[in-house]
Amino acid sequence: MTVVTLRPDRVFDSLTGQMLEDHVVVISGDRVTDVVPASTFDGPITAALPGYSLLPGLIDVHTHLAVPLDDGQGFASIVKRSGAEDALLGVKHARETIDAGFTTVRDIGPWRAFIDIALHQAIDAGWVTGPRMACAGAFVTCPGGGGDITGLAVDIDDVLPRDLRFGVTSGVDEMRANVRQIFRFGADFIKVLATGAVLTAGTRPGAPEFTEDELRAAVETASEAGSYVAAHAHGTEGIKRAVRAGVRSIEHGSMLDDEAIALMADNGTYLVADLYDGDYILEHGPTLGYSDEVMEKSRQTTDVQRVGFRKAIEAGVRLAFGSDAAVIPHGIQARQFSLYVEHGLTPSQAIRSATRWAAELMGWEDRVGSMSPGTYADLIGVAGNPLDDISILEDVPLVMKGGDWVAAPGG
Numbered sequence: 001m002t003v004v005t006l007r008p009d010r011v012f013d014s015l016t017g018q019m020l021e022d023h024v025v026v027i028s029g030d031r032v033t034d035v036v037p038a039s040t041f042d043g044p045i046t047a048a049l050p051g052y053s054l055l056p057g058l059i060d061v062h063t064h065l066a067v068p069l070d071d072g073q074g075f076a077s078i079v080k081r082s083g084a085e086d087a088l089l090g091v092k093h094a095r096e097t098i099d100a101g102f103t104t105v106r107d108i109g110p111w112r113a114f115i116d117i118a119l120h121q122a123i124d125a126g127w128v129t130g131p132r133m134a135c136a137g138a139f140v141t142c143p144g145g146g147g148d149i150t151g152l153a154v155d156i157d158d159v160l161p162r163d164l165r166f167g168v169t170s171g172v173d174e175m176r177a178n179v180r181q182i183f184r185f186g187a188d189f190i191k192v193l194a195t196g197a198v199l200t201a202g203t204r205p206g207a208p209e210f211t212e213d214e215l216r217a218a219v220e221t222a223s224e225a226g227s228y229v230a231a232h233a234h235g236t237e238g239i240k241r242a243v244r245a246g247v248r249s250i251e252h253g254s255m256l257d258d259e260a261i262a263l264m265a266d267n268g269t270y271l272v273a274d275l276y277d278g279d280y281i282l283e284h285g286p287t288l289g290y291s292d293e294v295m296e297k298s299r300q301t302t303d304v305q306r307v308g309f310r311k312a313i314e315a316g317v318r319l320a321f322g323s324d325a326a327v328i329p330h331g332i333q334a335r336q337f338s339l340y341v342e343h344g345l346t347p348s349q350a351i352r353s354a355t356r357w358a359a360e361l362m363g364w365e366d367r368v369g370s371m372s373p374g375t376y377a378d379l380i381g382v383a384g385n386p387l388d389d390i391s392i393l394e395d396v397p398l399v400m401k402g403g404d405w406v407a408a409p410g411g
């Protein structure tokens with residue numbers, strides 16, 4: 001087996017949050033086998049990396065790789081693209097994502113059901129270059145809710161293809177049935193939309209869109225399949241219903257109150273907050289063609305989300321890094337690290353949210369998110385120390401996945 005040894009200036013230990021000085025990372029085949037002090041290592045060094053910090057490959061737990069950057073045109077842009085177009089866009093986005101240092105993503109749904117899973121399979125087969133993926137397969141939403149195709153006349157609405165409506169669900173029995181079908185076609189976990197969405201016309205982010213019983217049915221059925229539920233939830237009531245129903249993560253979490261935060265802390269529910277998106281929409285939304293309705297909903301959720309994020313940190317709520325890439329361009333999600341630090345995390349915690357903590361949310365801490373012996377040799381190198389300046393993670397010159405360089409030193 002090929003052994004590769006790397007000697008940077010610093011190695012980030014995501015288990016403790018410490019930056020280790022002067023260590024050697026030992027890689028055998030596709031796995032990390034050791035991280036040892038350079039003073040105790042007497043073997044050959046494959047690559048000396050002076051000035052660099054090595055970190056575990058980053059993890060984004062909220063991407064939509066097979067979805068183009070939202071253009072603010074609502075249902076029209078969704079129904080005029082074929083599934084093939086979205087799949088091929090996914091290939092481009094997968095490359096942009098791993099080039100940015102994100103070697104693992106939890107992909108939280110395509111518009112056309114199961115395209116994300118096809119992309120995942122293409123990456124695993126080596127046909128295309130991209131991150132490791134866990135896939136939602138489809139959006140589980142109520143009729144006319146966030147993530148549904150809204151705004152069509154009834155006779156047009158009736159003829160949409162099945163893959164654009166796969167997860168549309170009403171009632172407890174249909175919830176169980178649809179969740180089972182989504183696993184049947186290869187999903188790794190279930191994404192439900194527990195409230196309206198900023199970008200779906202006609203839905204209100206503050207409004208709950210499933211009952212607690214419906215959400216509980218999703219959680220129970222996912223749990224029977226050995227999996228879990230991630231809940232998109234902006235509004236306070238929808239967040240509380242989802243947490244009480246036992247979802248593993250709240251996506252966005254825009255309108256947290258003290259009770260919601262306490263519930264999340266008590267239940268160990270993760271908060272996946274896309275703090276950068278509000279800035280991006282405010283700056284670029286009008287140029288992209290966003291409607292006044294969407295711009296207003298974005299303004300309603302941006303500042304309040306940041307206030308809630310800080311309170312959640314102080315209350316000890318578990319966090320994982322999620323960007324909602326597709327709302328922002330794929331590949332620029334590392335800009336969110338600065339927002340996380342500005343709104344309450346230390347740089348070390350911000351990195352842990354995108355490494356160890358993200359892996360724990362996914363249940364993948366045995367394989368990614370740290371450089372523990374036996375994990376995949378997924379790692380990134382940045383020039384300088386990101387604990388001094390977190391923004392250096394926005395430019396990642398070195399990327400390795402499974403022991404192979406995606407972006408090599410001197411490359």
Ligand SMILES: [Zn+2]
Pocket residue numbers: 062064108324
């Ligand atoms: Zn999303």
